[in-house]
Amino acid sequence: MIPFFPDDLFDAxxxxxxxxxxxxxxxxxxxxxxxxxxxxxxxxxGEQLGxxxxxxxxxxxxxxxxLLHAMGVGPGxxxxxxxxxxxxxxxxxxNLGARPVFADIDPVAMTMDPDRAEALISPxxxxxxxxxxxxxxxxxxxxxxxxxxxxVRLLEDSAVAQGGVLDGRPAGLWGEAGVYSFVQVKTxxxxxxxxxxxTGDPELGxxxxxxxxxxxxxxxxxxxxxxxxxxxxDELLALFQxxxxxGLPGRLARRAEIAEYYNARFEPLAAQGIQPPPGGxxxxxHYVYCLRARHxxxxxxxxxxxxxxxxxxxxxxxxxxxxxxxxxxxxxAERACREILALPIYPHLTDAQVEHIAEAVxxxxxxxxxxxxx
Ligand SMILES: *Cc1c(COP(=O)(O)O)cnc(C)c1O
Numbered sequence: 001m002i003p004f005f006p007d008d009l010f011d012a013x014x015x016x017x018x019x020x021x022x023x024x025x026x027x028x029x030x031x032x033x034x035x036x037x038x039x040x041x042x043x044x045x046g047e048q049l050g051x052x053x054x055x056x057x058x059x060x061x062x063x064x065x066x067l068l069h070a071m072g073v074g075p076g077x078x079x080x081x082x083x084x085x086x087x088x089x090x091x092x093x094x095n096l097g098a099r100p101v102f103a104d105i106d107p108v109a110m111t112m113d114p115d116r117a118e119a120l121i122s123p124x125x126x127x128x129x130x131x132x133x134x135x136x137x138x139x140x141x142x143x144x145x146x147x148x149x150x151x152v153r154l155l156e157d158s159a160v161a162q163g164g165v166l167d168g169r170p171a172g173l174w175g176e177a178g179v180y181s182f183v184q185v186k187t188x189x190x191x192x193x194x195x196x197x198x199t200g201d202p203e204l205g206x207x208x209x210x211x212x213x214x215x216x217x218x219x220x221x222x223x224x225x226x227x228x229x230x231x232x233x234d235e236l237l238a239l240f241q242x243x244x245x246x247g248l249p250g251r252l253a254r255r256a257e258i259a260e261y262y263n264a265r266f267e268p269l270a271a272q273g274i275q276p277p278p279g280g281x282x283x284x285x286h287y288v289y290c291l292r293a294r295h296x297x298x299x300x301x302x303x304x305x306x307x308x309x310x311x312x313x314x315x316x317x318x319x320x321x322x323x324x325x326x327x328x329x330x331x332x333a334e335r336a337c338r339e340i341l342a343l344p345i346y347p348h349l350t351d352a353q354v355e356h357i358a359e360a361v362x363x364x365x366x367x368x369x370x371x372x373x374x
Contacts, residue, residue: 002353004309006346009184010191013244017191020239034213037238044245045180045196049170052198053205056233057212060159060181060195061088065095066231067177067197068127070207071153073098077126082112083317084333085131089157090324098126102319104330108278110290110340111138113332118146125150131157134290134313134342135259137166137283140174159195162188163252164285171285172198177208182241187255187287188248194237254347255286258354262289262343265358272365274299288313289345291361296341299364303343306360311342 010017029035038056045054057063073079075097081089083102090100103117112130121128128147130138140156147154156175158164164171172178180186182194197208207226210217215228259277266276273294278284290313293299303310317333319326343357 001307002309002344002349002357004311004342004344005185006344006348008348009189009346013240016243017240020243021236024236024239032235033232035235035238037235037242038233041233041238041242041245042196044242045198049173049198052173052200053202055197055199055205055208055212056238057195057197057208058231058233059193060179060183060186061092062212062229062231063159063179063181063195063197064088064092064129064155064157066208066211066229067155067179067204068092068096068098069211069229070204071127071155071176073126076124078122078124079127079129080112080117080120080125081129081318082131082133082333083319083330084110084314084336085133085157085318086314087318087321087323089129089131090318093129094324099124100318100324101125102317102324102326102328102330104332105133105336106139107332107335109136109139110134110277110336111136112143114139114142114146117143118150121146121150121152125152127153127155129155129157131159132161132164132171132285134160134288135277135284135286137161137164137171137285140166140169140283144174158198160186160287161285162186163248164283166283173200176201177204182237187252187285188241188244190237190241190244192234192237194233194241251347252285255345256281256284258345258347258349259284259286259289261354262345262358265362266291269362269365274361274365286345288342290340290342292336292339293341294339296339299361300341302364302367303357303360306356306363308357308360309344312340313342314340 042054077098079093093100154175156178158171158178159181161171177199180196182190211228212231215224215226263276275292
């Protein structure tokens with residue numbers, strides 16, 4: 001069985017992790033959060049982003065919350081978010097007392113459709129929040145232009161696109177600020193929870209830095225300039241991520257190579273109702289490889305039979321979730337939820353496994369169930 005979520009992601013780093021834990025646990029400083037290693041990790045990420053400010057925090061979700069809070073989002077405000085995506089896109093907005101307004105997605109990119117988003121901008125709109133999805137960055141040039149034209153703020157959910165580059169600009173630096181997530185399954189995932197805010201705006205950076213640690217400025221303890229949060233970063237994870245950082249480009253390149261192979265194998269299957277994601281390299285970062293399949297459930301069952309684990313991101317549009325239930329029509333998001341199927345794409349898949357997965361999809365397309373009409 002080739003699992004969709006591998007259980008050996010960190011096997012090669014296990015002894016390093018134990019050494020780091022021992023080093024930290026026996027160091028005289030006895031400092032386990034927001035210490036020198038966190039500072040070094042933030043500096044290393046910032047250097048890769050041409051000197052942008054990086055503020056690590058408790059999770060990608062928390063990074064969104066800290067930024068929305070720092071941007072002053074609160075009761076009476078609206079934030080335009082994609083109708084197709086993960087819960088934090090809406091929950092972070094709701095938890096600040098504001099209202100998420102859901103925009104339908106582009107049918108090919110699966111990211112928020114700029115035209116739909118623009119049509120939803122009202123006098124109450126404070127922020128537009130596009131998110132990069134699976135392997136494709138959102139249309140950030142369009143979002144930058146329309147945010148400026150309407151005088152609203154632009155926050156980029158780049159949680160899944162760390163390392164992606166669109167038109168020469170890294171994911172995270174298109175918006176006034178972006179976020180990264182280090183939760184296990186993400187491309188720069190780790191052995192726990194963590195996230196980061198990235199921004200070229202020093203004022204926003206300062207606000208987020210205070211908010212992540214109860215509104216303190218990092219100099220005078222127990223002086224609270226603002227009402228903040230506990231969203232601090234762990235020193236052990238900083239050490240471990242510093243160890244893993246040099247390997248990230250290689251792992252992303254391997255993911256891209258697998259995606260390119262899948263695309264080459266699946267592009268001829270359009271007549272059988274199987275459509276690979278957009279190819280190319282500009283604005284691509286391969287977190288999840290998502291096919292669209294006319295007969296998704298049958299394909300999924302066939303792949304399970306062939307020993308290939310798959311996953312469905314996401315079974316229902318955000319505004320159709322009980323927690324965010326809203327009236328409206330999001331036909332492209334609905335269709336994506338019916339058709340989408342993710343295949344394994346982690347970097348330590350062997351060539352033989354990648355080939356087996358591709359063969360299994362192609363074999364399905366050649367069966368009556370796969371070739372059947374709608
Ligand atoms: C994973 C993810 C988040 C949240 O990150 P966590 O670290 O899990 O809190 C936010 N937005 C998107 C698009 C994500 O994929």
